Amino acid sequence: MLAIEGLTKRYPTGDLALDNVSLTVPKGQVMALIGPSGAGKSTLIRCVNRLVEPTSGRVVLGETEITQLGDLALRRARRRMGMIFQEYALIERLTVMENVLSGRLGYVGFWRSWFRRFPLADIEEAFRLLHRVGLDHMVDKRADALSGGQRQRVGIVRALMQNPELLLVDEPTASLDPKTSRQIMRLIIELAKERGLSAIINIHDVLLAQQFAERIVGLRAGRIVFDGAPEEMTPEVLTRIYGEEDWSKTIRRDEDEESKDGGPTAVTDALKVVAAQ
Amino acid sequence: MPVITKANGARLWMRRSTAGDLATWFGWLLGVALTVVCFQFISEQTIWAFVWDAPRQAGDLLDRSVPPRWDYANELWKPMWDTINIATLGTLLAVLIAAPTAFLAAHNTTPSRVLVRPIALFVIVASRSVNSLIWALILVIIFGPGMFAGILAIGLRSIGFIGKLLYEAIEEIDPTQVEAVRATGASGAQVLVWGIVPQIAPAFAGITVFRWDINIREATVLGLVGAGGIGVQLEASIGRLEWEQVSMILLLILATVIVSEWVSARVRHAII
Amino acid sequence: MTTAALSFDARAAARAWRPPPLIESVWLRYTVYLGALLYLVVGLGSVEVNWVRAAEGLERGARFLAAFFPPDFVTHWFDIQEGILESLTMTVVSTVFGVILSVPFALGAARNIAPLPIYLFCRSVIAISRTFQEVIIAILFVAMFGFGPLAGMITLAFATIGFLGKLLAEDIEDIDPSQAEAVRATGASWFQLLAWGIQPQVLPRFIGLTAYRFDINFRESAVLGLVGAGGIGDTLNSSLDRYEFGTSAAILLIIIAIVLACEYASGWIRRAVQ
Ligand SMILES: Nc1ncnc2c1ncn2[C@@H]1O[C@H](COP(=O)(O)OP(=O)(O)OP(=O)(O)O)[C@@H](O)[C@H]1O
Ligand SMILES: [Mg+2]
Numbered sequence: 001m002l003a004i005e006g007l008t009k010r011y012p013t014g015d016l017a018l019d020n021v022s023l024t025v026p027k028g029q030v031m032a033l034i035g036p037s038g039a040g041k042s043t044l045i046r047c048v049n050r051l052v053e054p055t056s057g058r059v060v061l062g063e064t065e066i067t068q069l070g071d072l073a074l075r076r077a078r079r080r081m082g083m084i085f086q087e088y089a090l091i092e093r094l095t096v097m098e099n100v101l102s103g104r105l106g107y108v109g110f111w112r113s114w115f116r117r118f119p120l121a122d123i124e125e126a127f128r129l130l131h132r133v134g135l136d137h138m139v140d141k142r143a144d145a146l147s148g149g150q151r152q153r154v155g156i157v158r159a160l161m162q163n164p165e166l167l168l169v170d171e172p173t174a175s176l177d178p179k180t181s182r183q184i185m186r187l188i189i190e191l192a193k194e195r196g197l198s199a200i201i202n203i204h205d206v207l208l209a210q211q212f213a214e215r216i217v218g219l220r221a222g223r224i225v226f227d228g229a230p231e232e233m234t235p236e237v238l239t240r241i242y243g244e245e246d247w248s249k250t251i252r253r254d255e256d257e258e259s260k261d262g263g264p265t266a267v268t269d270a271l272k273v274v275a276a277q
Numbered sequence: 278m279p280v281i282t283k284a285n286g287a288r289l290w291m292r293r294s295t296a297g298d299l300a301t302w303f304g305w306l307l308g309v310a311l312t313v314v315c316f317q318f319i320s321e322q323t324i325w326a327f328v329w330d331a332p333r334q335a336g337d338l339l340d341r342s343v344p345p346r347w348d349y350a351n352e353l354w355k356p357m358w359d360t361i362n363i364a365t366l367g368t369l370l371a372v373l374i375a376a377p378t379a380f381l382a383a384h385n386t387t388p389s390r391v392l393v394r395p396i397a398l399f400v401i402v403a404s405r406s407v408n409s410l411i412w413a414l415i416l417v418i419i420f421g422p423g424m425f426a427g428i429l430a431i432g433l434r435s436i437g438f439i440g441k442l443l444y445e446a447i448e449e450i451d452p453t454q455v456e457a458v459r460a461t462g463a464s465g466a467q468v469l470v471w472g473i474v475p476q477i478a479p480a481f482a483g484i485t486v487f488r489w490d491i492n493i494r495e496a497t498v499l500g501l502v503g504a505g506g507i508g509v510q511l512e513a514s515i516g517r518l519e520w521e522q523v524s525m526i527l528l529l530i531l532a533t534v535i536v537s538e539w540v541s542a543r544v545r546h547a548i549i
Numbered sequence: 550m551t552t553a554a555l556s557f558d559a560r561a562a563a564r565a566w567r568p569p570p571l572i573e574s575v576w577l578r579y580t581v582y583l584g585a586l587l588y589l590v591v592g593l594g595s596v597e598v599n600w601v602r603a604a605e606g607l608e609r610g611a612r613f614l615a616a617f618f619p620p621d622f623v624t625h626w627f628d629i630q631e632g633i634l635e636s637l638t639m640t641v642v643s644t645v646f647g648v649i650l651s652v653p654f655a656l657g658a659a660r661n662i663a664p665l666p667i668y669l670f671c672r673s674v675i676a677i678s679r680t681f682q683e684v685i686i687a688i689l690f691v692a693m694f695g696f697g698p699l700a701g702m703i704t705l706a707f708a709t710i711g712f713l714g715k716l717l718a719e720d721i722e723d724i725d726p727s728q729a730e731a732v733r734a735t736g737a738s739w740f741q742l743l744a745w746g747i748q749p750q751v752l753p754r755f756i757g758l759t760a761y762r763f764d765i766n767f768r769e770s771a772v773l774g775l776v777g778a779g780g781i782g783d784t785l786n787s788s789l790d791r792y793e794f795g796t797s798a799a800i801l802l803i804i805i806a807i808v809l810a811c812e813y814a815s816g817w818i819r820r821a822v823q
Contacts, residue, residue: 085453102457116569497681
């Protein structure tokens with residue numbers, strides 16, 4: 001379980017990116033974090049594993065208060081949190097296998113990692129996971145030779161190699177086409193469910209969020225303005241999160257179209273339009 | 278390029294505005310004046326009679342250096358080998374010192390921006406500002422004549438060159454790759470080796486080979502101040518006015534430089 | 550899970566996996582490693598260090614370092630001033646001449662605009678200039694023109710031709726042919742082609758390189774004095790010969806200061822034109 005209490009982050013530039021955010025993510029829950037650009041989504045995720053140092057507030061993972069840890073303990077704690085990035089953030093010049101094994105860096109000593117002498121069990125696990133995501137035939141390919149979807153799958157496997165309790169996912173699909181986006185989201189959810197992981201997923205695509213997450217949190221200007229189930233998303237909620245926009249007109253036009261072919265609900269379609277923006 | 282609207286409303290296109298025009302001309306004028314004054318200064322130090330005699334001198338020189346003394350080459354293999362060693366070992370020495378210095382100097386990897394970074398930058402600047410021949414001059418006084426001073430001179434000069442280019446490369450790396458490694462719980466040393474080194478490895482190899490290529494040329498003259506290599510023979514031959522030996526030495530240097538350029542081009546091609 | 554998934558043997562795959570080697574071919578890899586090791590042994594072995602002499606030298610080195618606190622600008626100020634002035638004037642004149650001359654050489658050395666005989670001639674001049682260290686060239690010019698800054702100036706101008714000529718020629722060879730085509734299509738003459746089709750494309754980099762070369766020329770001018778080609782190098786050399794380390798320190802500091810100023814200025818110019 002992850003508990004965030006009164007988390008505040010003010011960057012040295014003066015931007016208040018997070019303003020007293022409190023949030024609890026129970027074990028095994030997949031939570032989507034939505035909000036306009038600059039709302040502080042990435043900052044929130046990065047404060048959890050302290051890639052960004054929070055200004056004040058507490059982050060507690062299980063029994064560990066992450067915000068209090070010293071260097072060594074923080075590194076130990078980071079092993080328990082797998083991170084997946086928008087631009088994949090693979091080490092471009094290393095092979096797929098090396099990238100995947102880099103997920104074990106927190107567990108092996110310096111010289112072992114230098115000579116790439118990872119324990120056999122780690123390599124085996126890497127092969128199992130790569131096979132699971134359909135990449136076991138390109139273990140020795142260099143990461144910069146992969147397509148976007150393949151890279152993101154390597155990114156997912158790297159995060160899972162850490163054997164984490166929590167996944168921190170920052171816009172996993174922002175650089176991918178709609179079909180691959182869906183596949184990647186499904187993969188993340190499936191794997192999280194299989195292993196009983198909690199996950200925080202930053203995402204711009206509201207429809208995807210609604211489709212895949214059990215819970216949606218809306219962030220605006222560093223504050224939580226919505227926290228509920230996917231079904232509770234209404235045009236009013238969207239206005240609250242993203243600001244004034246003529247949602248109703250969008251809905252009406254969609255309704256017109258639907259009256260002809262009787263498609264999905266108006267709200268879902270409105271969300272589709274939002275997602276497309 | 279401004280468009281000027283005249284009083285009668287006609288629009289006139291000109292390359293520069295009038296003020297800009299004036300400034301440009303003034304700049305040119307200043308440049309020319311400076312060059313003339315400087316040339317005057319040089320001219321005062323010159324014995325022009327010698328200069329007018331130059332074509333004859335050049336002809337004479339050519340006469341005396343052709344044909345090269347081919348059998349002298351047998352005495353040159355060892356000095357040439359020394360020259361190559363000075364360049365190579367000097368570059369190696371420089372790499373060993375420059376690589377850590379670059380990490381201390383790059384603002385994204387330095388342990389302290391206030392304390393360590395200025396020191397590292399100073400090392401780089403001091404090394405770069407002093408020519409390797411001057412370094413050699415100083416080192417020969419300290420360690421005595423020989424290759425050792427030459428290697429150190431090449432090394433000391435190259436630290437700044439490699440260090441500067443390398444720390445610029447380090448500052449340009451993609452920070453998210455580093456963050457990703459950090460997020461796995463890797464230690465500081467692991468972040469360096471996994472997150473940063475792979476990103477700068479090609480630049481590092483390219484810079485090193487590039488400097489090695491330059492160092493081969495530099496090493497050919499270190500002997501003039503006694504720091505070993507083929508320059509020693511060059512100095513001696515010139516001192517005794519044995520121009521056919523000088524031309525032999527120059528030919529050998531030419532061949533070596535061509536080979537080294539080929540090698541460095543091959544290596545750079547292989548890593549990019 | 551499908552049967553294919555079940556039949557995948559991760560353990561066998563893991564056993565078979567090897568970390569990717571730096572060099573693919575086994576044979577080449579070991580040749581390179583062995584060669585490097587062998588070279589290190591032989592190369593280091595060829596270095597003879599007279600440790601007794603070095604130990605004595607360390608004391609002199611300490612004296613040399615101590616001479617920086619404070620350096621002696623006064624005793625030989627006249628010589629220093631003369632040398633620095635010579636170096637600076639050599640730098641200015643040689644850069645100007647070198648840059649002016651490098652343009653025709655670059656044009657001649659660009660395969661896309663020069664006829665073959667001219668191309669070969671220009672390329673060989675550039676190659677000679679780049680092959681030999683400035684000091685070697687200076688020796689020859691001193692023999693021809695006599696001692697003094699003129700020989701140094703000509704040396705640096707010659708080196709500038711090699712440096713700028715090569716880079717500029719490559720730039721000209723790399724220019725976007727469609728822009729030059731467009732100009733040629735208007736019926737422009739060869740000179741108009743240069744002025745409108747090529748010059749705008751290479752000018753900013755050319756100015757930047759000129760500034761950079763000015764910087765290099767000053768550094769080099771500081772050593773040409775060692776072979777009698779004028780400049781501060783001679784003053785420095787004689788001060789070191791006479792063990793007047795205070796004066797040497799002063800000269801070194803002045804050189805470093807000017808180099809830094811040049812570098813700063815050339816960096817500024819390069820940023821301004823880009
Ligand atoms: N390194 C930084 N230094 C200063 N300010 C920053 C930094 N990173 C983010 N900010 C500011 O903090 C605020 C929140 O940024 P953040 O990246 O968390 O937003 P986001 O919700 O992830 O946006 P996006 O959807 O565009 O990724 C913004 O106002 C941003 O300008
Ligand atoms: Mg973000």
